[in-house]
Amino acid sequence: MRITKFANVALVAASLAMFGAGTASAADADWKKSLVFGGGSLGGVYYTVAGAISDLVQQKVEGIDRVSTITGSTTLFIPQIQENKVDIMLGTPDSMYFGWSAEAGLGFDKDERYDKLRVAGVAYINIMDLVVLKESGFGKIEDIADGRVGVLSATLKVPMELYLKAHGIEDPQVTIIGDWNQMAQALRDGSIAAMQGISTHPTPAITELGNAVDLQLLSYSSDAAVKDFLSNPTTRFFQKAVQPAGTYDWQTEDYATIGRGTTVIVSADLPDDEVYAIVKTIYENTDALKKVHPSAADFTTAMVQEYLDAGVIQIPFHPGARRYFEEQGVKIPDSVPAAE
Incomplete structure (x- = not known):
């Protein structure tokens, strides 16, 4: 891919x-x-x-x-x-x-x-990027304990909730923010802990945000979590994907994630x-x-x-x-x- x-x-x-x-x-x-x-x-x-x-x-x-x-x-x-x-x-x-x-x-x-x-x-x-501030200290998805994640549309809310639940977050707080720039600002000011982007990448809004603050991507934690997500009737049309290192200047390693x-x-x-x-x-x-x-x-x-x-x-x-x-x-x- x-x-x-x-x-x-x-x-x-x-x-x-x-x-x-x-x-x-x-x-x-x-x-x-x-x-x-x-x-x-x-x-x-x-x-x-x-x-x-x-x-x-x-x-x-x-x-x-x-x-x-x-x-x-x-x-x-x-x-x-x-x-x-x-x-x-x-x-x-x-x-x-x-x-x-x-x-x-x-x-x-x-x-x-x-x-x-x-x-x-x-x-x-369309690769799913799960972006967090590097200063957050998050190393894995489970670290987003309250599941405060921003998504762009209502059609992405349930898939994001299911993805977080598959990683052990029981009551994720997924927020619809229908604008890339507003979602980036919400990440910077702490209103959300992570932002989701399902798109072709690099996405201009993420590139711009990465020029202002240090970012990192959270990969899925285990094949079991992804298998659970992909077996759900609602999200069975997603699939595993890899975003290559260098997609963003600050992305130094291949990124294991999902996509549609x-x-x-x-x-x-x-x-x-x-x-x-x-x-x-x-x-x-x-x-x-x-x-x-x-x-x-x-x-x-x-x-x-x-x-x-x-x-x-x-x-x-x-x-x-x-x-x-x-x-x-x-x-x-x-x-x-x-x-x-």
Whole structure:
């Protein structure tokens, strides 16, 4: 797993132009020629990566004339895939599962199904940093005895509580602070003992805070604690991850933690050969994509296998994507549902 810095989306066209166009064979007549890519919030990593993929596919896949990247949220794009208004999107494995399945969760009601969602690939893992002041003297998670941890959103509150409970903190006091800068200030003034960041790293707010005060990261204490956390139905879509030394100037060692992944989702209505061409183009042009955003270096078949081995892919692969990955030696377990 690699953690990388943000790159400007304005580099997309220049970076991809070096690689030419038209690497895929001519399309079948039933291909959809104009695609819509749900790319997340403007300026975010999802939007940047989606824009890079859109330009790459438009330039290199013969038979696809246009790929438009639009802004929005996962909860907006999932119904739009069902309605054939969106063809491709990015999202977390858990949101995709609860959207696809009849199980209630993450705002989806029981029996509310969007059964056209299909996996076409995976990307970077959003790493969880648990940051404390170095002067706190904390050496392990259990030292945060009262569990005063700040998180950015309501969707991260319960996972953080479960993570702390798995480490023996019985009554964690997790606070939602919906702004990076406010959370950093709360850590500095002692309102919270630790701040949680689930993101691509380095995160600018953490970098800035580290320039002002000495920081450190708290790794999980034991495999047993992580196993307990990952076995919980609420947090089963998280997985182990390692943030390499040097991600921040003050981080001198590899950091063992957890994270939540990123999946590429396509509509089940797209033809198999078209999806095969799209997936092949993405995974065989990583050098072009990572010039736009270095986290795109994680578009590898090894990362696909990592997600599968962690058991976090629980919706079907699109047959076109499945064919490509199996040709590359990826082992897809029986726990992944077959396409309907």
